[in-house]
Amino acid sequence: MNVITDLRNRALSLLKSFYGYNDFRPGQYEVVEALAGGRDALVIMPTGGGKSICYQLPALLFPGRVAVVVSPLIALMQDQTMALRANGIPAAALHSGQDDATNRRIIDAAMRGRLQLLYISPERLLSDCEMLERLPLSLFAIDEAHCISQWGHDFRPDYTALSALKLNYPQVPIVALTATADAATREDIVNQLGLKEPYRYISSFDRPNISLTVIRNPAQGERLKTIVRQAKRNPLDAGIVYCLSRKNAESVAKQLVKKGVNAACYHAGMDTPSRDRTLKAFLCGEVQVMCATVAFGMGIDKSNIRWVIHYNIPSNIESYYQEIGRAGRDGMPAEAIMFFVYPDLVIRRQFADATTQKNINHDKLRRLEDYIVTPMCRRRVLLDYFGEKAACDCGNCDNCRNPIGRFDGTIVAQKALSGIKRSGETIGANLLVSLLRGTMSTAVRDAGLHRLPTFGCGADVTANDWQYFIRQLIIMDYIAVADDGRLSATEKGMEVLRGRLRVELCMPESGRPAAAAKRKPTAIIADADEQLTTQLKILRSLLAKMEQKPAYIVFSDATLVDMSRRRPLDMESFLQVQGVGDVKANRYGEIFMNVIRAFRDLGTSPAGKVGKDVLLRFNAGRAVQEIADELRITPGAVLRHMAILIDRDLIVYFHDIIPLEVYRAISDMTRTKTKEEIGLLYPDGQAAVAFAIMRHFERWNSRRPTTPWPK
Numbered sequence: 001m002n003v004i005t006d007l008r009n010r011a012l013s014l015l016k017s018f019y020g021y022n023d024f025r026p027g028q029y030e031v032v033e034a035l036a037g038g039r040d041a042l043v044i045m046p047t048g049g050g051k052s053i054c055y056q057l058p059a060l061l062f063p064g065r066v067a068v069v070v071s072p073l074i075a076l077m078q079d080q081t082m083a084l085r086a087n088g089i090p091a092a093a094l095h096s097g098q099d100d101a102t103n104r105r106i107i108d109a110a111m112r113g114r115l116q117l118l119y120i121s122p123e124r125l126l127s128d129c130e131m132l133e134r135l136p137l138s139l140f141a142i143d144e145a146h147c148i149s150q151w152g153h154d155f156r157p158d159y160t161a162l163s164a165l166k167l168n169y170p171q172v173p174i175v176a177l178t179a180t181a182d183a184a185t186r187e188d189i190v191n192q193l194g195l196k197e198p199y200r201y202i203s204s205f206d207r208p209n210i211s212l213t214v215i216r217n218p219a220q221g222e223r224l225k226t227i228v229r230q231a232k233r234n235p236l237d238a239g240i241v242y243c244l245s246r247k248n249a250e251s252v253a254k255q256l257v258k259k260g261v262n263a264a265c266y267h268a269g270m271d272t273p274s275r276d277r278t279l280k281a282f283l284c285g286e287v288q289v290m291c292a293t294v295a296f297g298m299g300i301d302k303s304n305i306r307w308v309i310h311y312n313i314p315s316n317i318e319s320y321y322q323e324i325g326r327a328g329r330d331g332m333p334a335e336a337i338m339f340f341v342y343p344d345l346v347i348r349r350q351f352a353d354a355t356t357q358k359n360i361n362h363d364k365l366r367r368l369e370d371y372i373v374t375p376m377c378r379r380r381v382l383l384d385y386f387g388e389k390a391a392c393d394c395g396n397c398d399n400c401r402n403p404i405g406r407f408d409g410t411i412v413a414q415k416a417l418s419g420i421k422r423s424g425e426t427i428g429a430n431l432l433v434s435l436l437r438g439t440m441s442t443a444v445r446d447a448g449l450h451r452l453p454t455f456g457c458g459a460d461v462t463a464n465d466w467q468y469f470i471r472q473l474i475i476m477d478y479i480a481v482a483d484d485g486r487l488s489a490t491e492k493g494m495e496v497l498r499g500r501l502r503v504e505l506c507m508p509e510s511g512r513p514a515a516a517a518k519r520k521p522t523a524i525i526a527d528a529d530e531q532l533t534t535q536l537k538i539l540r541s542l543l544a545k546m547e548q549k550p551a552y553i554v555f556s557d558a559t560l561v562d563m564s565r566r567r568p569l570d571m572e573s574f575l576q577v578q579g580v581g582d583v584k585a586n587r588y589g590e591i592f593m594n595v596i597r598a599f600r601d602l603g604t605s606p607a608g609k610v611g612k613d614v615l616l617r618f619n620a621g622r623a624v625q626e627i628a629d630e631l632r633i634t635p636g637a638v639l640r641h642m643a644i645l646i647d648r649d650l651i652v653y654f655h656d657i658i659p660l661e662v663y664r665a666i667s668d669m670t671r672t673k674t675k676e677e678i679g680l681l682y683p684d685g686q687a688a689v690a691f692a693i694m695r696h697f698e699r700w701n702s703r704r705p706t707t708p709w710p711k
């Protein structure tokens with residue numbers, strides 16, 4: 001076998017056995033190959049694109065050596081090392097939040113070649129250079145590399161000193177990774193780090209799995225109702241509600257709790273212990289919805305968040321993109337909904353007034369307003385903001401789902417393009433509008449525009465509407481804008497002028513009938529795969545709580561969805577599931593397969609079928625009495641079904657089944673009375689449930705040291 005296929009096969013087999021993935025994502029292997037060959041690399045991928053694999057896998061290719069990963073935040077380092085260790089990869093982080101003895105132990109392990117990855121903050125790396133000297137290095141990875149650039153908005157002075165790495169270790173490859181970098185920042189990163197002809201992988205900004213919706217001028221109470229609906233549609237799917245202020249966040253959380261949603265709030269005004277506690281509860285799935293200010297950020301990047309709602313508008317498109325980017329990092333469908341009410345805009349304008357970069361911030365706010373009111377494909381507008389042209393409409397935003405007010409704009413486009421060409425591509429949008437509308441001014445006269453045949457050819461369209469059409473033509477890549485604002489026709493634009501391409505435009509607001517975005521009502525009863533996924537998520541949150549890990553460290557949503565589809569019943573097929581590596585298969589395989597088996601067995605007998613109906617309704621948040629009413633059986637029968645479901649580990653949370661006092665009383669009684677006697681003392685089914693819960697704790701306590709409930 002030749003060297004090249006050999007490397008690829010080795011990389012693939014490590015990817016499978018440690019991470020449980022069958023193949024690399026676009027770009028990943030090329031970066032692995034570059035680093036393995038000793039070449040530097042620059043990786044630009046959006047959040048969730050899979051940057052970690054790009055440096056973790058090369059690290060695994062060099063057993064006995066250590067990859068040093070520079071990362072700006074303790075929370076990120078902890079998250080990464082936890083995920084690595086859960087997959088059986090020896091990794092650790094050096095940071096100030098740990099005592100010296102621990103840090104020394106870690107350094108010692110790294111020196112002996114016992115660690116594959118060592119995470120470290122930039123300041124520590126520099127203060128501890130003689131430690132670096134003694135490490136058997138495989139590579140350097142610089143995460144969030146835009147921090148090194150003066151152009152990057154998160155510039156961190158301590159990052160600049162990283163330029164010393166290449167000078168001191170010219171033979172060790174460096175990979176720089178970031179999700180946000182325009183062309184100038186990219187070059188700056190390469191220069192600052194002294195990368196030598198790096199392999200570059202630059203992927204699109206697009207996050208096609210996140211659906212985009214803006215709800216303008218919601219009615220009184222509609223914001224809250226929408227959030228409640230979203231939360232209750234699947235109580236296991238975590239979500240974030242971003243609010244403008246601490247007070248907002250607190251009050252939204254309070255109102256959600258009143259409506260029966262498991263919500264909490266998070267903001268900079270809370271003390272550190274209670275913030276940490278809330279964060280932990282959210283990460284392990286104990287809290288479903290986090291109402292937060294922007295203070296809630298980077299540390300949670302790794303979670304399995306399915307939706308993000310902006311209760312209030314964000315400050316600009318960059319922050320918006322970053323905030324919604326926290327949803328759907330596993331690539332599974334996720335939702336972003338923004339509410340817009342006018343008073344929020346007024347507040348944002350006041351905020352912008354109070355900043356040092358007042359003009360810039362007002363401009364950014366205006367771009368956000370454009371995004372809010374646009375009837376165009378929203379993803380197109382977002383990508384355009386980041387300098388990317390989408391090839392077509394996305395089909396996954398509210399405007400694509402409800403296209404309103406589009407018309408054949410070919411003639412409009414031809415007029416604009418012809419004006420641009422005839423003026424010699426020397427004018428900006430404002431002059432173009434004057435030219436088209438035939439408006440005289442000194443600027444028009446100076447440029448001689450009044451002598452052009454196109455002068456006044458678009459007098460029937462208002463100036464505002466022309467501006468609006470020109471913007472659309474820019475976003476759709478018919479017109480290009482130079483840095484100084486001059487317009488020119490693109491290749492695509494020329495095709496329109498030649499009459500070979502039709503253009504569809506959105507009508508301006510004034511010309512459109514109002515249409516409310518309608519959402520499909522979702523059924524409670526999901527399809528079988530979805531039901532099983534729900535079941536597996538419940539089990540996952542129980543395990544996460546017992547092991548005190550975030551749920552996504554156990555398994556990602558993508559993994560559970562694949563598991564429900566494949567329904568493995570033996571180890572071999574369990575290992576086929578995406579995201580199941582050797583270590584996790586050993587640790588969790590039996591437990592998950594038990595639930596899959598129990599779920600399959602439900603519904604094969606008449607009693608099982610009722611059991612399944614009970615389970616689905618219970619998972620959808622119904623109370624015992626409600627379930628009884630819907631299924632036309634007695635509450636006692638519901639409880640007896642539940643006891644069976646508890647015995648099969650299909651129900652693992654018991655909060656709303658029987659009152660805690662009843663459970664405690666029954667469990668005390670078992671010391672003095674027989675089960676039959678106790679059964680007579682309590683209403684139908686309650687004792688059966690209590691006994692099943694006791695058996696649950698016996699089973700689970702023997703598996704794990706801690707007790708999840710009751711405390």
Ligand code: ADP
Nearest residue numbers: 021023024025047048049050051052053329330
């Ligand atoms: P980033 O650091 O770019 O934001 P991550 O490295 O955290 O992204 O990866 C995002 C998600 O994609 C994670 O859940 C990760 O496990 C998953 N992922 C990464 N690479 C692959 C792959 N080759 N196949 C399947 N899933 C992958």
Ligand code: ZN
Nearest residue numbers: 377394397400
């Ligand atoms: Zn769209």
